[in-house]
Amino acid sequence: MVEHAAGTAAERDRDRVGVLLVLIAGVGFGTLGIFGTYAQGAGLSIPTVLLYRFFVATLAVWGVLLAQGRLRLLRGRTLLAAIGLGSFGYATMSGLFFLGLEYMTAGLVAIVFYTYPAFVVLLAVVAVGERVTRTTVVALALALGGVGLVVGADPAGASQTGVAIMIAAALTYAAYITVSRAVLETTDSLLLTAHVLPAAGLTFLVGGSITNDLAIPGTPTAWGILVGVALLGTAIPVFTFFAGLSRIGASRTGIISTAEPLVTVALGVVLFAEPLTLPTVAGGGLILSAVVLLQTA
Known part of the structure; x- marks a missing residue:
């Protein structure tokens, strides 16, 4: 009985730590x-922000793997898949995400982008042939209805161009996740991330060099923004996400991760006085309800 109680207590502690780690992510x-949004105000181009983001995050991930004795180079098809995921999938999604911020507020960008779990399910149906369930149909209807409500509530703030960009970002990320699942069947998730990040960074190095959009930050504020994007917005949440995932499983991780757009909306209201209307809240609620429904199905 004592051993059972101790084991149960240990499981509860592991569970609480897992939930906390995913919330931090x-x-x-x-x-x-x-x-x-701060980067736009500081005059930093999208290629500059994302190059530094992926470069610093790569160093952080490699450093941790090296300290753990787990850093190694992927080979063959797995390496090619990782490069493709980074240079085409993650890079495209990130570029579209930051481009969307030029048309909509940070809160609206986060809300529309969070339709991606519904698109993951849709791609599974189309590409893998998974069965279309009533839950899938309801979730997709909730997600798309939420987007429609958000756009209809603030057609000026949620421009058609901005919404289209973020839907494209969500679809790209859904495709990235779908392909990643196949690779992760034989590859450690953090090791895969260690290859995806530099591949994405190289894309912006090459693209930014061609378009002459890369620049070395000239002020402490600009450097602070780039460090924030790389560490607070990328490296730290990557580590805590995978650590939490290993403790509480994929379904619960997906549900708890719905805190992400809520954080963006709240920070946008506090820091930038972004408008928060009842229809926008309702639309965001429909989208998050779709995510929870898919994760608990």
Whole structure:
């Protein structure tokens, strides 16, 4: 009985730590839109922000793996898949996300982007042939209805261009997740991330060099924004997300991660006085309800 109680207590502690770690990840990822808005104000181009983001985050991830004795180079098809995921998938999604901030507030960007879990399910149906369930249909209807409500509530703030960009970002991220699942069947998740991040960074190095959009920050404020994006918005949440995932499982991690857009909306209201209307809240609630429904199905 004593051993059973101790085991139960240990499981509860592990559970609480896992939930806390995923919440920390949600808060960290939720700051990306905020830092992106600050970056625009500081005159930092999208290629500059994302190059530094992925470069610093890569050093952080490699450092941890090296300290753990787990850093190694992927090979063959797995390496090619990781490069493709980073240079095409994650890079495209990140570029679209920050581009969306030029058309909408950080809160609206986060809300529309968070339709991606519904698109993950849709891609599974189309690409993998998973069965279409009533839950899937209801979740997709909730997610798309939420987007419609947000746009209809503030057609000026949620421009059609901005919404289209963020839907494209959500679809790209859904495709990235779908392909990643296959790779992760034989590859450690953090090791895969260690290859995806530099591949994404190299994309912006090459693209920014061609368009002459790269610049070395000239002020402490600009450097602070870039460090914030790389560490608070990328490296730290990557670590805490995977650590939490290993403790509480994928479904609960997905549900708790819905804190991410809520954090962005709250910070946008506090820091930038972004408008928060009842229809916008209702639309965001529909989208998050779709995510929870999919995770608990």
